[in-house]
Amino acid sequence: MSAFALPFFRTALLAGLVLAGIHAYLGYHVVRRGVIFVDLALAQMAALGTALALVLGCHDHPVHAYLLSFGATLVGAAAFAWLRSQERQAPLEAFIGIVFATAQALVFLVLAKSPAGPEHLKETLAGALFTVDPKHVGYTAILYAVVGLTHFLLRRPFFEITAAPEAAHARGRRLFWWDFLFYGLFGVVVTSSVHIAGVLLVFGLLVIPAVAGLMTTGTPGRALGFGWVFAGVGCFLGLLGSVRFDLPAAPSILVALAAMLGLLGVGVSLARRRSE
Numbered sequence: 330m331s332a333f334a335l336p337f338f339r340t341a342l343l344a345g346l347v348l349a350g351i352h353a354y355l356g357y358h359v360v361r362r363g364v365i366f367v368d369l370a371l372a373q374m375a376a377l378g379t380a381l382a383l384v385l386g387c388h389d390h391p392v393h394a395y396l397l398s399f400g401a402t403l404v405g406a407a408a409f410a411w412l413r414s415q416e417r418q419a420p421l422e423a424f425i426g427i428v429f430a431t432a433q434a435l436v437f438l439v440l441a442k443s444p445a446g447p448e449h450l451k452e453t454l455a456g457a458l459f460t461v462d463p464k465h466v467g468y469t470a471i472l473y474a475v476v477g478l479t480h481f482l483l484r485r486p487f488f489e490i491t492a493a494p495e496a497a498h499a500r501g502r503r504l505f506w507w508d509f510l511f512y513g514l515f516g517v518v519v520t521s522s523v524h525i526a527g528v529l530l531v532f533g534l535l536v537i538p539a540v541a542g543l544m545t546t547g548t549p550g551r552a553l554g555f556g557w558v559f560a561g562v563g564c565f566l567g568l569l570g571s572v573r574f575d576l577p578a579a580p581s582i583l584v585a586l587a588a589m590l591g592l593l594g595v596g597v598s599l600a601r602r603r604s605e
Contacts, residue, residue, distance in 0.1 A: 354557075367409060376432070376523055399520045406515065453523065472518075488549065527579045533586050538560035563586035
């Protein structure tokens with residue numbers, strides 16, 4: 330039987346493509362800014378909010394659960410925007426690592442006494458691509474479209490700060506507020522993504538396609554285009570492997586993306602040697 334004949338495969342593929350579209354774009358900014366693990370930290374903050382919703386008994390109420398998760402990511406967004414000014418004392422990546430580790434520890438502590446704790450932890454890491462409701466994918470696509478439109482309208486300051494923050498500051502850009510808006514919108518995306526794909530795949534979709542695009546070209550538009558195609562192909566191949574070998578969906582996609590990046594790296598390296 331063809332994988333496309335399976336309704337859950339089609340829904341999972343659609344969800345993967347929706348996630349890939351926004352994450353490959355945001356990942357470009359993250360990689361260029363040199364804050365590679367900010368997505369992982371914000372995803373873990375969203376997972377902490379979800380864990381709190383579970384313990385407080387509002388996990389089944391989608392609005393309350395989303396607000397708790399988004400509230401947690403908003404705290405992280407404000408922290409990262411403020412911590413940029415503290416980089417003279419320590420690298421921002423160090424603070425991001427501290428936030429991630431602390432959020433992960435808090436998730437374990439919050440769920441320590443919950444009977445559903447182990448299952449929730451597994452879902453937080455691996456997601457639920459094969460069981461996601463098609464309606465939820467549709468709502469998520471609309472939400473991401475709004476975030477994408479906002480980024481398009483504000484693309485000039487966002488790209489200026491990503492490329493050269495000090496120069497943008499010299500031109501009058503208020504870095505804290507622009508960073509807070511960037512990470513806040515980031516949090517909106519991550520909050521929804523973690524519920525669908527889990528923390529690990531969210532990280533993979535943000536970083537791997539962006540790195541693939543930057544490996545092939547230094548032009549932002551071309552790098553983004555390559556990253557989108559790369560992410561889409563990775564989602565498709567990963568889901569096919571998941572169905573074929575009866576494996577979890579999100580980890581399969583992540584491994585497929587990593588394998589593709591490795592092959593791309595070899596190809597780029599060989600091409601450069603031939604051109605020398």
